[in-house]
Amino acid sequence: MALPDGCYPDDVRERGFRGRRSVEEVVALVRARVSTLPREAVPLLEADGRVLARQATAQVDVPLFRRAAMDGWAVRGEETFGATPLDPRPFRIAGESFPGRPSAAPVGEGECVRIMTGAPMPEGADAVVPFEEGAREGGRALVHAPATPGRNVGEVGEDVRKGDVVLRAGRRLRPQDLGLLSSLGFAQVFVVRRPRAALVMTGDEILPAGSVPSGHAITDANTPMLQALVRRDGGTLLCGPIVKDDRAAVREALLASAAAADCVLVSGGSSVGAEDHAPSLLREEGELLAHGVAMRPSSPAGFGMLSGKPVFLLPGNPVSCLCAYDFFAGMAIRVLGGRHPDWPHVKVRMPLGRKITSEIGRVDYVRVRVEEGRVIPLAIRGASILSSTTRAHGFVLVEADREGFGEREMVEVRLY
Amino acid sequence: MALPDGCYPDDVRERGFRGRRSVEEVVALVRARVSTLPREAVPLLEADGRVLARQATAQVDVPLFRRAAMDGWAVRGEETFGATPLDPRPFRIAGESFPGRPSAAPVGEGECVRIMTGAPMPEGADAVVPFEEGAREGGRALVHAPATPGRNVGEVGEDVRKGDVVLRAGRRLRPQDLGLLSSLGFAQVFVVRRPRAALVMTGDEILPAGSVPSGHAITDANTPMLQALVRRDGGTLLCGPIVKDDRAAVREALLASAAAADCVLVSGGSSVGAEDHAPSLLREEGELLAHGVAMRPSSPAGFGMLSGKPVFLLPGNPVSCLCAYDFFAGMAIRVLGGRHPDWPHVKVRMPLGRKITSEIGRVDYVRVRVEEGRVIPLAIRGASILSSTTRAHGFVLVEADREGFGEREMVEVRLY
Numbered sequence: 018m019a020l021p022d023g024c025y026p027d028d029v030r031e032r033g034f035r036g037r038r039s040v041e042e043v044v045a046l047v048r049a050r051v052s053t054l055p056r057e058a059v060p061l062l063e064a065d066g067r068v069l070a071r072q073a074t075a076q077v078d079v080p081l082f083r084r085a086a087m088d089g090w091a092v093r094g095e096e097t098f099g100a101t102p103l104d105p106r107p108f109r110i111a112g113e114s115f116p117g118r119p120s121a122a123p124v125g126e127g128e129c130v131r132i133m134t135g136a137p138m139p140e141g142a143d144a145v146v147p148f149e150e151g152a153r154e155g156g157r158a159l160v161h162a163p164a165t166p167g168r169n170v171g172e173v174g175e176d177v178r179k180g181d182v183v184l185r186a187g188r189r190l191r192p193q194d195l196g197l198l199s200s201l202g203f204a205q206v207f208v209v210r211r212p213r214a215a216l217v218m219t220g221d222e223i224l225p226a227g228s229v230p231s232g233h234a235i236t237d238a239n240t241p242m243l244q245a246l247v248r249r250d251g252g253t254l255l256c257g258p259i260v261k262d263d264r265a266a267v268r269e270a271l272l273a274s275a276a277a278a279d280c281v282l283v284s285g286g287s288s289v290g291a292e293d294h295a296p297s298l299l300r301e302e303g304e305l306l307a308h309g310v311a312m313r314p315s316s317p318a319g320f321g322m323l324s325g326k327p328v329f330l331l332p333g334n335p336v337s338c339l340c341a342y343d344f345f346a347g348m349a350i351r352v353l354g355g356r357h358p359d360w361p362h363v364k365v366r367m368p369l370g371r372k373i374t375s376e377i378g379r380v381d382y383v384r385v386r387v388e389e390g391r392v393i394p395l396a397i398r399g400a401s402i403l404s405s406t407t408r409a410h411g412f413v414l415v416e417a418d419r420e421g422f423g424e425r426e427m428v429e430v431r432l433y
Numbered sequence: 434m435a436l437p438d439g440c441y442p443d444d445v446r447e448r449g450f451r452g453r454r455s456v457e458e459v460v461a462l463v464r465a466r467v468s469t470l471p472r473e474a475v476p477l478l479e480a481d482g483r484v485l486a487r488q489a490t491a492q493v494d495v496p497l498f499r500r501a502a503m504d505g506w507a508v509r510g511e512e513t514f515g516a517t518p519l520d521p522r523p524f525r526i527a528g529e530s531f532p533g534r535p536s537a538a539p540v541g542e543g544e545c546v547r548i549m550t551g552a553p554m555p556e557g558a559d560a561v562v563p564f565e566e567g568a569r570e571g572g573r574a575l576v577h578a579p580a581t582p583g584r585n586v587g588e589v590g591e592d593v594r595k596g597d598v599v600l601r602a603g604r605r606l607r608p609q610d611l612g613l614l615s616s617l618g619f620a621q622v623f624v625v626r627r628p629r630a631a632l633v634m635t636g637d638e639i640l641p642a643g644s645v646p647s648g649h650a651i652t653d654a655n656t657p658m659l660q661a662l663v664r665r666d667g668g669t670l671l672c673g674p675i676v677k678d679d680r681a682a683v684r685e686a687l688l689a690s691a692a693a694a695d696c697v698l699v700s701g702g703s704s705v706g707a708e709d710h711a712p713s714l715l716r717e718e719g720e721l722l723a724h725g726v727a728m729r730p731s732s733p734a735g736f737g738m739l740s741g742k743p744v745f746l747l748p749g750n751p752v753s754c755l756c757a758y759d760f761f762a763g764m765a766i767r768v769l770g771g772r773h774p775d776w777p778h779v780k781v782r783m784p785l786g787r788k789i790t791s792e793i794g795r796v797d798y799v800r801v802r803v804e805e806g807r808v809i810p811l812a813i814r815g816a817s818i819l820s821s822t823t824r825a826h827g828f829v830l831v832e833a834d835r836e837g838f839g840e841r842e843m844v845e846v847r848l849y
Contacts, residue, residue: 031504031564031569033564033565060643061642061643061657062642062656062657062660064657065657065660065661065664066661076645077645077646079646079819079820080651081646081647081648081651082648082649088447088704088706115637115678115708116636116637116638116649116651116749117636117637117638117639117649117650117678118637118638119649133706133708134704134750135638135651135749135750137649148447148449149449153447175818176818176819176820177820183820183823184823190661191661191823191849192657192658192659192660192661192662192665192755193658193751193755193819193822193823193849194823195657195658195660195661196654196655196657196658196751196755196819196822197654197751197819197820197822197823198657199642199643199652199653199654199656199657199658200646200651200652200653200654200751200819201646201652202643202644202645202646202652203643204642204643204644220532220533221531221532221533221534222532222533222534222551223533226477226478226615226620227476227477227615227618227619227620228618228620229492229493229618230493230495230497230616230617230618231497232497232498233498233532233533233535233553234533235496235497235532235551235616236615236616236617236618237615237616238612238613238615238616239612240478240615241477241478241480241481241608241611241612241614241615242608242609242611242612242615243608244478244481244608244611245481245482245606245607245608245611246608248481249608262531262533288504288550290504290549292531292549333532333551334550334551335609335612335613335616339608339609339612363779402591402592403495403592403609403612403613403616404495404592404593404599404613406609406612406613407599407600407607407609407610407613433607433609
């Protein structure tokens with residue numbers, strides 16, 4: 018039905034959504050439209066937690082030189098054969114080798130070099146006798162045990178060989194990965210660009226974060242929450258001023274956001290009323306791919322594309338906003354950034370302490386507490402109780418094909 | 434034994450550590466000396482992941498006004514009693530109430546106001562009949578079902594009541610916590626100050642991160658790794674230039690670091706040789722509380738205090754450095770920052786695919802892979818194999834009172 022200015026007629030809200038999409042369908046739509054961003058080079062010291070965009074190949078061997086793996090005496094191993102505490106073998110101490118300060122003297126027949134862990138092996142030596150398996154006697158070391166050639170010696174390329182692929186594309190870089198890359202001489206790495214999400218925060222009743230709420234105005238809860246959620250998922254959130262429920266203003270903000278960012282989050286005005294401009298604007302200026310989802314809370318969520326960028330319609334109510342973000346937008350941001358699409362929460366399996374009732378055909382996001390090893394669903398009167406998500410330890414998803422879970426049934430809790 | 438300049442004699446390294454402390458003892462020493470830092474105020478938008486230093490108490494009710502919890506018709510509930518689809522009750526539509534734009538008209542007898550979710554309830558009304566339980570007929574709404582007073586109405590203080598403690602001190606702030614605090618009008622919060630760790634990176638053989646290793650020099654792996662680890666634990670790492678193995682230079686760096694930061698990490702020179710200045714300097718200038726720990730890798734780790742700040746002696750070898758950091762320094766940084774002292778890794782229990790052998794009296798940090806639901810310890814020739822920590826999915830700790838674990842035994846894996 019085409020409308021003069023793309024607007025819903027006044028009574029559409031009274032009729033409700035024409036038909037809701039399943040969560041699964043919306044997830045599939047998002048997955049089909051979102052792909053990983055291109056790469057960028059970043060200094061190694063800023064690559065913590067980023068996703069490698071191309072495999073890292075060693076350009077050098079590690080170690081680059083033969084080195085001692087213990088503190089001790091560097092010797093020709095075969096000369097120690099047969100040594101025991103009762104029949105020690107004496108070696109003349111020809112020099113010392115420290116890390117970065119190798120021994121100038123090579124190890125000749127009957128000789129040794131005092132060597133520290135990590136120091137270069139002197140020429141001629143092929144084994145290190147640990148200090149505790151010998152004793153010093155003047156200028157000589159008495160060796161009490163045999164050391165086969167190669168013992169306590171780190172060979173060239175033993176850790177990493179030149180040409181080895183040490184980390185594959187798609188890897189989220191851990192602290193020790195940065196250590197390894199640094200030891201290989203990497204000064205920078207190619208990682209997936211960090212997704213930028215632009216927020217269009219709408220609502221005549223919304224005061225900016227930091228304001229004390231008064232009268233019939235409420236203070237914006239969604240900007241601080243979404244900023245932290247987007248950061249959790251590896252992106253950054255771009256925020257502008259709060260947009261009034263005015264069609265031209267919302268249109269302008271939507272277009273500017275899609276131009277500036279990799280994806281757009283719209284908070285508020287996502288339903289089907291005359292003052293809900295975002296869905297119809299999205300249909301007018303781009304594509305409205307889903308509007309209304311069979312889930313609770315957050316059924317007035319939506320998804321579409323604008324200027325090639327995914328746009329997520331998040332209900333203004335903070336709990337619904339959290340929920341719609343986590344089901345759809347968060348996944349998109351993770352995928353844009355090269356991460357795994359799955360929910361990032363730690364999962365635990367535990368028995369329910371009280372049954373959960375749901376409706377077939379709808380996914381429920383049930384906030385729960387974990388008490389004495391049992392999962393207790395929070396009794397919540399309205400969807401709009403933000404404190405329920407702060408009192409909860411996590412949540413349980415009730416899939417669309419289930420009527421709920423019985424008491425004592427094992428459920429999977431995703432922990433906040 | 435007092436030495437002329439606090440230095441170990443040349444042959445001390447050959448004698449090894451006098452006696453090693455148990456991991457437990459060192460952990461207890463650290464816990465006894467480290468406490469949570471004072472608080473600071475930060476803007477709410479920067480408080481993500483920070484630890485609340487004092488409880489947050491609501492200064493307003495949420496909601497601050499009675500509001501609709503559904504789209505529908507705001508009515509006097511008692512006037513709907515007995516309504517059915519066959520016997521609907523008509524109400525004259527007296528006005529509209531949107532969020533931030535309440536109805537000017539009150540609801541009188543036989544009247545209703547068209548109302549949107551979140552909008553202020555008009556005076557006189559005490560229930561909302563959802564649109565789907567009624568129908569519009571010209572200027573009237575026909576209500577098909579009864580709505581008891583209070584139905585679909587969010588009462589003042591229903592979510593949070595003024596004076597409620599909404600979040601307790603010690604809480605690590607989640608995205609939804611920021612949302613809740615914002616809706617309560619918090620512009621800033623008091624959080625535990627972020628710990629600053631200063632790194633003293635020592636070693637004649639070390640090239641700065643970003644250099645290509647060559648000759649007998651190796652590139653610093655520990656700075657990028659420690660920076661990421663400290664960040665993981667909620668702190669920031671202050672780095673200076675690499676310090677040569679020169680007693681005066683190490684002394685100066687140690688004192689400057691202790692003055693500048695909340696704790697000090699020393700990488701390298703932590704053992705008992707003549708070139709290991711840090712332990713003896715710590716004893717000279719402050720307290721050396723532990724030196725040598727019954728663990729593998731990382732036995733030459735140490736701990737002490739300097740100018741009232743905890744100092745951690747981390748072996749230069751990157752795997753040992755990682756290990757000593759995670760056992761001791763990481764815990765201290767978490768405690769300084771008000772977090773829980775426990776290891777931050779996610780734990781899973783799984784059967785071993787191959788036995789692990791250890792020695793009684795020593796804690797082993799065994800890097801493992803998880804393959805087809807079984808835990809496979811990595812076969813590693815030397816402690817110095819950093820790539821083992823990048824190939825591993827996590828690690829298993831073998832406590833000091835165990836000789837290891839048998840094949841198929843259930844073990845706890847901490848995932849990287």
